Every structure is written in structure tokens, then in C-alpha cells.
Amino acid sequence: DVKVTQSSRYLVKRTGEKVFLECVQDMDHENMFWYRQDPGLGLRLIYFSYDVKMKEKGDIPEGYSVSREKKERFSLILESASTNQTSMYLCASSLARYYEQYFGPGTRLTVT
Amino acid sequence: KNEVEQSPQNLTAQEGEFITINCSYSVGISALHWLQQHPGGGIVSLFMLSSGKKKHGRLIATINIQEKHSSLHITASHPRDSAVYICAVRSGTYKYIFGTGTRLKVLA
Numbered sequence: 001d002v003k004v005t006q007s008s009r010y011l012v013k014r015t016g017e018k019v020f021l022e023c024v025q026d027m028d029h030e031n032m033f034w035y036r037q038d039p040g041l042g043l044r045l046i047y048f049s050y051d052v053k054m055k056e057k058g059d060i061p062e063g064y065s066v067s068r069e070k071k072e073r074f075s076l077i078l079e080s081a082s083t084n085q086t087s088m089y090l091c092a093s094s095l096a097r098y099y100e101q102y103f104g105p106g107t108r109l110t111v112t
Numbered sequence: 113k114n115e116v117e118q119s120p121q122n123l124t125a126q127e128g129e130f131i132t133i134n135c136s137y138s139v140g141i142s143a144l145h146w147l148q149q150h151p152g153g154g155i156v157s158l159f160m161l162s163s164g165k166k167k168h169g170r171l172i173a174t175i176n177i178q179e180k181h182s183s184l185h186i187t188a189s190h191p192r193d194s195a196v197y198i199c200a201v202r203s204g205t206y207k208y209i210f211g212t213g214t215r216l217k218v219l220a
Binding site for chain 2: 009031033040041042043044045048050056088090092097098100101102103104105106108
């Protein structure tokens with residue numbers, strides 16, 4: 001079974017802090033994704049990566065950056081957290097293009 | 113108008129009832145994905161389909177490409193089926209567009 005893990009289930013940070021969210025997958029998947037989920041809006045793609053050190057902006061990249069130094073790990077970085085970044089963050093991975101995505105358990109981030 | 117619309121948004125059923133959740137989309141797609149999200153956040157893949165019908169246990173998913181519509185059916189519903197069901201369409205190589213979900217509550 002594919003396993004996608006995220007570093008924290010719940011996180012509380014202060015405005016202006018730098019925040020790192022980590023995602024690790026154990027199935028040698030090429031593609032990894034970061035989404036945020038807000039009530040009434042569904043999941044929205046922040047960034048994705050199709051290979052090590054490669055990244056593409058999604059629909060809402062502003063205020064975020066990502067890092068993929070190793071194939072199994074994809075990090076989402078909030079350079080200076082703001083209250084409007086309070087959300088559920090979900091990581092996903094897929095074997096390759098056109099394959100289904102597998103999701104991690106999510107990190108509920110609160111920025112105060 | 114959202115590119116992926118689900119109906120209903122909320123659904124309450126009695127245990128044992130047959131349930132249908134609908135998904136309509138307005139873009140060209142290469143596949144459609146049904147997902148289940150339990151309280152606490154984790155998302156589980158139920159089905160990925162590009163044509164016809166798939167069945168897994170008490171769950172059945174159908175898709176009509178010409179009508180741009182898919183349905184998820186749950187037979188003999190049970191309280192453990194209570195969750196949010198999300199429809200997602202793959203409209204490009206990597207891009208998924210997600211519906212806002214249908215919140216299902218099954219009462220014992």
C-alpha cells in the first residue's frame with residue numbers, strides 16, 4: 001500500500017513565522033502535490049513537483065514556496081505566515097502522469 | 113460557476129437506504145476520481161474511472177462522458193459511510209479540479 005505521511009496533524013503558528021510542512025511518500029512516486037482545503041472551496045493546488053528539484057506553480061502559489069531535494073520528500077514553506085493561510089494542507093503523490101493521486105492525512109494549520 | 117459541481121451538498125439518510133451522489137463537470141477530462149474524506153481530514157481514493165461503471169463492495173460509480181456526469185451510489189448504507197465524498201476530474205497531465213464535496217450522514 002502507498003503511504004503518504006505528513007509531519008504534523010495539527011500546527012499552531014504566529015503571524016510572521018516561517019513554517020515548514022513536510023510530506024514523505026514511500027512508493028517511489030514521481031509526482032508530488034500540495035493542496036489546501038477550505039470550507040466551500042474544495043481542494044486547491046498550491047504547487048506540484050514532477051521530479052526531484054522540479055516544481056510547477058498551481059492555482060494559488062502566492063505566499064508559498066516548495067522544495068524537493070529527494071524523490072520521497074516534498075516540503076511546503078510559508079515564508080511569513082499570515083492569518084489567511086489558516087487552512088487544512090494536504091499532500092498527495094502519484095506514480096507518474098495520468099495515475100491516481102494518494103493523499104496524506106493532512107495538516108491543520110492555524111496562524112494566530 | 114464551478115467547473116465541477118456536486119449535488120447534493122448535504123445528505124442525511126437512514127441506515128440501509130440507497131444513496132446517490134452526483135457530479136457534473138464542464139471541462140474536457142481524461143479521468144474522474146471519487147474520494148472519501150472522514151472527519152480528521154484523511155482522504156481515501158474510492159474509484160478512478162474514465163468510462164462505464166466500477167463496483168467495489170457496496171459502492172458503485174458510473175460515468176457518462178457525453179453528458180459530463182458521474183454518480184456515486186452506496187447500497188445498504190451504514191453509519192460508517194458517514195463522510196465527505198469528493199468528485200475530482202483530471203483535466204490535464206497533472207491538473208485535477210475538485211468539487212466542494214457532499215457531506216453524508218447516515219443515521220442508525
